[in-house]
Amino acid sequence: MPHESLLTTARTIALRAGELARLRRSEGVEVAASKSSPVDVVTEADRETEALIRGLLADERPGDGFFGEESGAERGSTGLTWIVDPIDGTVNFLYGIPHYAVSIAVVEGEPDPQTWTALAGCVVNPASGEVYTATAGGGAYLGEAPIRVADAVPLSQALVATGFAYDSTTRGEQGRLVAALLPLVRDIRRLGTASLDLCFVASGRTNAYFERTLSPWDHAAGALIAREAGATVKGLGDAQPSRDLILAGHPDVAAALEGALAQLAR
Numbered sequence: 001m002p003h004e005s006l007l008t009t010a011r012t013i014a015l016r017a018g019e020l021a022r023l024r025r026s027e028g029v030e031v032a033a034s035k036s037s038p039v040d041v042v043t044e045a046d047r048e049t050e051a052l053i054r055g056l057l058a059d060e061r062p063g064d065g066f067f068g069e070e071s072g073a074e075r076g077s078t079g080l081t082w083i084v085d086p087i088d089g090t091v092n093f094l095y096g097i098p099h100y101a102v103s104i105a106v107v108e109g110e111p112d113p114q115t116w117t118a119l120a121g122c123v124v125n126p127a128s129g130e131v132y133t134a135t136a137g138g139g140a141y142l143g144e145a146p147i148r149v150a151d152a153v154p155l156s157q158a159l160v161a162t163g164f165a166y167d168s169t170t171r172g173e174q175g176r177l178v179a180a181l182l183p184l185v186r187d188i189r190r191l192g193t194a195s196l197d198l199c200f201v202a203s204g205r206t207n208a209y210f211e212r213t214l215s216p217w218d219h220a221a222g223a224l225i226a227r228e229a230g231a232t233v234k235g236l237g238d239a240q241p242s243r244d245l246i247l248a249g250h251p252d253v254a255a256a257l258e259g260a261l262a263q264l265a266r
Helices: 004-027 044-060 090-095 168-184 194-202 216-228 251-264
Strands: 031-034 041-043 065-068 072-074 080-088 101-108 117-125 130-135 139-142 159-162 187-189 208-211 232-234 246-249
Touching: 004 044, 004 080, 004 101, 004 117, 004 130, 041 044, 041 090, 044 065, 044 080, 044 101, 065 216, 080 090, 080 194, 080 216, 101 194, 101 216, 117 194, 117 216, 130 194, 130 216, 139 216, 159 168, 159 194, 168 187, 168 251, 194 208, 194 216, 194 246, 208 251, 216 232, 216 246, 232 251, 246 251
Parallel strands: 065 080, 159 187, 159 208
Antiparallel strands: 031 041, 065 072, 080 101, 101 117, 117 130, 130 139, 208 246, 232 246
């Protein structure tokens, strides 16, 4: 399998980090600070988990770069960068909702989703024990089992996941869009963890997913997993995913959803 050693590193470290996050959740969690808004929180467990990941990667692959949610970016000398979200779904984590994830991907090129090439990725849900993995050209897996997107369905039969921004004005706009979309689809799911939303598309648990205002670490691993499972993963128009939009689904469902969103946004 191509990039197998990189995937082994990502998986091993994600599992170690997941064990730490699960332990800290069992001990009780408190908000350490807020970031972009009062509801955009970070916990000490986020910081501790990222520090663990960063240290393990520095020991195993000292020449690689690092780009993490809590500690920023650091260039390397190999052309590879590890994109890390130590606890994706921090609000779920804070409230004890067992739907959060450690997300680790390694990319080639600049740490910019518009230009990078994702090589390997792993998303671990420490609460459920589920482990999603993929390598470029090597397929996507849930545990040891290969996964594929669900077969195409009409948009009216599609279960669509989404998420909302931390900014209250943007959330209001997103709420109005979802209210208009709801009669056009089977139903909407808002689960609160972008990396797992993409993995759910990859494993056929939902038909499509879209969201605005995501950061690179939110989708680096999940986007690769979804693509390797047969999904279209894209941004606006011909662009790669960005803060403006990420949309994922079976190619036919993704196209239909993109068209509906464009109509509703007018």
